[in-house]
Amino acid sequence: MEGSRDAGVLAEQMLSSAYELILGGWCQGMSAQDELGRPIEPSSAFARSWSAPGAVERVWRRIPPGDDDTLAAFERANLALSAAVHDVPQRWNDAVDRTREQVLDALVQASGLISALRERSLEEDLLDDLERYGTVPDALFERQV
Numbered sequence: 001m002e003g004s005r006d007a008g009v010l011a012e013q014m015l016s017s018a019y020e021l022i023l024g025g026w027c028q029g030m031s032a033q034d035e036l037g038r039p040i041e042p043s044s045a046f047a048r049s050w051s052a053p054g055a056v057e058r059v060w061r062r063i064p065p066g067d068d069d070t071l072a073a074f075e076r077a078n079l080a081l082s083a084a085v086h087d088v089p090q091r092w093n094d095a096v097d098r099t100r101e102q103v104l105d106a107l108v109q110a111s112g113l114i115s116a117l118r119e120r121s122l123e124e125d126l127l128d129d130l131e132r133y134g135t136v137p138d139a140l141f142e143r144q145v
Contacts (some may be wrong), residue, residue, distance in 0.1 A: 008118040010073035011080065015111040018055035018077075019104060025049030026100040028093060031057065052081060052103050053089040080110035 027033045031054030032042040040047050042054040043061035050058060060074040078089065084106045085092040093103060 007069040007072035007076060008114055010069050011076035011114050012111050014056055014059045014073055014077045015080070015107050015114070017059040018050075018052065019107045019111075021050050021055040021058060022052065022100065022103055022107065026103060027051055027054075028098065030054070031090070051090055051093040052085075052106060053078065053093065055107075056081065076114060077110065080113045081106065083113055084109035 025048050027037075027049040028051065030039040030051065032040050032044065032047040032050045034040045034044075034046045035048045042050055042058040047054075047058065056074070056077050060070060060077075063070050081089045092098070092106075
């Protein structure tokens with residue numbers, strides 16, 4: 001349970017960092033490009049602009065290994081981005097009429113979705129605990145006739 005909350009926080013941070021990358025440079029038709037506009041791996045030191053999912057991937061790949069929550073956070077960030085754009089993020093990013101501002105807005109919306117789910121999850125956990133503790137004593141003790 002604790003790890004899933006940490007993954008939610010990390011996913012929000014990933015989306016925030018992706019937002020900063022897109023502010024510095026945004027591209028379409030590929031995950032990332034170098035200063036000459038050529039396709040390049042998003043995590044490359046030579047990348048200068050990114051698609052929305054390419055920026056999220058770069059942030060994820062640049063997190064030092066050893067944190068068990070990074071993959072879960074990466075998955076959450078991608079799912080939230082998909083939910084925010086109602087499409088496959090790369091296809092949405094590459095649409096002819098797409099703008100950098102729309103991409104930035106989508107990253108903010110995705111982060112908001114994760115935040116809302118984390119808060120909702122905490123509320124649900126508390127409600128589940130109340131329900132569980134209300135029924136546990138009856139389940140633990142046999143009734144004497």
